[in-house]
Amino acid sequence: MSGQQRAARITDVAREAGVSTATVSRVLNGLGTVDPELAVRVRRAAEVTRYVPNPNGRALRRQRADVWAAIVSDVQNPFFTSLVTAVEHVAVRSGIAVMLCNTDEQLDRERSYLATAVAQRMAGVVVSVTSEAESDLSALLTAQVPTVVVDRRVHDFSGDTILLDNVEAGRLATEHLLALGHRDIMCLAGPSGVSTTEDRLQGVRMALTDAGLSLDPARMVRTDLKIDDAETAVRAALANQRNHPDAIFAMNGPLTTGAYRGVQASGLRMPDEISLVGVDDDRWTQMVSPAVTLVAQPVDEMGTRAAERLVARAEDPEIEPIHLLLPPRLQIRGTTATA
Amino acid sequence: MSGQQRAARITDVAREAGVSTATVSRVLNGLGTVDPELAVRVRRAAEVTRYVPNPNGRALRRQRADVWAAIVSDVQNPFFTSLVTAVEHVAVRSGIAVMLCNTDEQLDRERSYLATAVAQRMAGVVVSVTSEAESDLSALLTAQVPTVVVDRRVHDFSGDTILLDNVEAGRLATEHLLALGHRDIMCLAGPSGVSTTEDRLQGVRMALTDAGLSLDPARMVRTDLKIDDAETAVRAALANQRNHPDAIFAMNGPLTTGAYRGVQASGLRMPDEISLVGVDDDRWTQMVSPAVTLVAQPVDEMGTRAAERLVARAEDPEIEPIHLLLPPRLQIRGTTATA
DNA sequence: CCAGTGCCGGTAATCGATTACGCGTAATCT
DNA sequence: AGATTACGCGTAATCGATTACCGGCACTGG
Structure with a gap:
């Protein structure tokens, strides 16, 4: 056993190559000017000693770590894993860990x-972010850590922001249901602090207003963004045989899953007896029967753009912040039909 | 704008409290003995200056970073996100980042x-790991980084290992199909380097042998562990109307998803015309119709145990490695029926 | 032939924290 | 009382890398 064998440090490489640590650093980072022959010796020495720079020492000195944080509210939500995957693809190309x-x-x-x-x-x-009003990114700002806000808005932040056009998403879904003749639409939203469902709700209201209607408060249901909570809420709403909504709009991924299950449990048949529009195009939405009509987000683009923004800002911290609203796309499938 | 406002360092806290940095460190880490009154002053000073220790400096000096790595092959696979979530729950309790x-x-x-x-x-x-034969964890060993191998075996590793009893998983699935009278069973496995599907395959073979049968090589199909590849493979196998298998065993999560879609696309009705047994109990498997019969893994337990192992080894690096085989559970639902 | 200009590369300071060591004081023992 | 031990705390070394600064050398121009 034992082994112990400590990892090689820059001094080991320097000794092996017969140069100073400064030269090793210069060669390996491509900075300054170094005699080509020395550079070869250094590179060979790094090979021989299997040298890997200690990220802690490097970050300490440079005051910058080659790491990005991807902060999301639910790693089980496929929307976020897709987002993170897209970010990671860009990160790997730049030699950065996520x-x-x-x-x-x-x-x-x-x-x-x-x-x-x-x-x-x-x-x-x-x-x-977790909450539009309460999340506080000011520490990132003062520390000048490049930051991109995605998916959800946050107050008092004027840096790079990449969101879905959520108002439009709500409008698309609602107009689709209205066009099919639905008038009694139940809206399943998240807690009031989350900008995505708030904005989508606003889109719903605008579409209703344009049609001369308004949202019945009794049909406005808020739950946590959890599958089980949504399922419970939908079951409750559908329990009343004689007075249930004729359509449901579930405003995010987990809510959509929960709503679908809630409808299944209620015994009502989609789309004949009730229509459902969801959000986020996960694999399962095409596997169930009927397949789910929904508003899809360009999640890969969101992640890629965000990451590229970080790369760009690393090169020039002074670039103007962007504020992007990506377009949603209505994906009509089997859970919606004429009333 | 500007702001700049550099983060507080330990020297700032020390100055604010009128003590040395050593004392600040001792107070904040609860090591050594410090006058209670000084401790109060230090804690207050840390508050006032909003001091957060620099993890790089700390890690450099301590030769240990408060970070765990969770290395998985596919963050989009819900099995792995569940695993990581379980690990993370334990990590948060221990003040460790993942x-x-x-x-x-x-x-x-x-x-x-x-x-x-x-x-x-x-x-x-x-x-x-990515490959039983090619993945090389020896660097972790020599550097004495506490390591837990989960899910997939790897050669030449004798440390903590927590796996599903994959042979048993394969046997359970196969015996279920045999009991239903199926004889022509298609096995959908991953690339040969991955121990999970290899072991499950071995379980299949054992069950078949016990029944006086053997696995038809033509029914043994390997694809990458991708949904689309699996779907393609299953469609191809079912395209021959007159000679298709009467049951399919898909040996991991994505393969199960792909197989389900492949069967759907083929037009064959489950479970009357063909049976399907999958692996990994994701939410969608209960939402589709028919719901998927499958072998479920105790994934939360796997993640939790692994993480607790790391915690234990942090306290005492010399503890004996464990080798755990967690029991699979057959979840009989709607995709299997008598032949 | 000497001063001036660049180029190379080494020495040492530095990033921010932990901790070995040692000093001074107080408590305890003989 | 004098000696011993224990405790509390500060000084300075240290982790591993980057980089400001400077000295030495070669080359150029006058």
Whole structure:
């Protein structure tokens, strides 16, 4: 056993190559000017000793770690895993590691991850916040950590922001249902602090108003963004045989899953007896029968753009922030039909 | 704008409290003995200055970073996100951050993440390897980074290992199909380097042998562990109307998803015309109709046990390695019926 | 032939924290 | 009382890398 064998440090490489540590550093980082022959010796020495720079020492000195944080509220939500995957693809190309931070919709966990990002002097943060009003990104700002806000808005933040056009998403879904003749539409939204479902709700209201209608408060249901909560809420709403809505709009991925299950449990047949529009195009929505009509987000594009923004800002911290609203796409499938 | 406002360092806290940095460190880490009154002053000073220790400085000096790596081959696979979530729950309790490393089944990406883990002196690694034969964890061993191998076996590793009893999983599935009278069973496995599907295959063979049968090589199909590849393979196998298998065993999560879709596309009705047994109990398997019969893994337990192992080894590096085989559970639902 | 200009590369400071060591004081023992 | 031990705390070394600064050398121009 034993082994022990400590990892090679830059001094080991320097000794092996017969140069100083400064030269090793210059060669390996491609900075300054070094005699080509020495450079060869250094590179060979690094090979021989299997040298891998210690990221802690490097980050300490450079005041910048080659790490991005991806802060999301639910790693089990395929929307976020897709987002993170897209970010990661770009990161790998840039030699950067991605630390996945799962807040579970809890503000204090978000705070702790943000503090870590600052303390580590991370090279960038991509964050979907927990709460529009309460999340506080000011520490990132003052520490000048490149930050891209995605998916959900947050107050008092004027940096790079890449969101879905959520108002449009709500409008698309609602207009589709209205066009099919539905008038009694139940809206399943998340807690009021989350901008995505708020904005989608606003889109719903606008579409209804345009049609001379308004949203019945009794049909406005808020739950946590959990599958089981949504299922329970939908079952409750459909329990009343004589007075149930004739359509449901579930405003995010987990809510859609829960709503679908709730309808299944109620015994009502989609789309004849009730229509459903969801959000987020996960694999299962095409496998069930009927397949789910929904509003799809360009999630890969969201992640890729966010990551590219971090790369760009690393090169020039002074570039103007962008504010992108990506277009939603209505995917009509089998859960919606004429009333 | 501007702001700049650098983060507080330990020297700032020391000055604010009128003590040395050593005392600040002792108070904040609860080591050594410090006058209670000074401790109060230090804690207050830390509050006032909003001090957060710099993890890089700390890790450099301590030769250990409060970070675990969770190395998996596909963050889009719900099995792995569940695993990581379980690990993370334990990590949060211990004040440890989890770095999610997505190898995409690529050996070189795995190598790079392993090197990072060593270079960072991470406090632990939970890894589901890319290849039983080619993945190389020896660097972790020599650097004495606490490591738990989960899900997939790897050669030459004698440390903590927590796997499903995959042979039993294969046997359970096969015996179920045999009991229903199926004789022509198609096996959908991953690339030969992955121990999970290999072991499950072995279970299949044992069950067949026990029944006086053997696996028809023509019914043994290997694809990458991708949904689309599996779907294609199943469609191809079912295209021959007159000679298709009467049952399919898909040996992991994505393969199950692909197989289900492949059967759907083929037009054959489950379970009357063909039976399907899958692996991994994701939400969708209960939402589709018919619901999927499958072998479920105790994935939360796997993640929790792995993480607890890291915690235990942090306290005492010399504890004996464990080798756990968790029991699979057959979940009989709607995709299997008598032949 | 000497001063001036660049180029190379080494020495040492530095990033921020932990901790070995040692000093001074107080408590305890003989 | 004098000696011994224990405790509390500060000084300075240290982790591993990057980089400001400077000295030495070669080359150029006058």
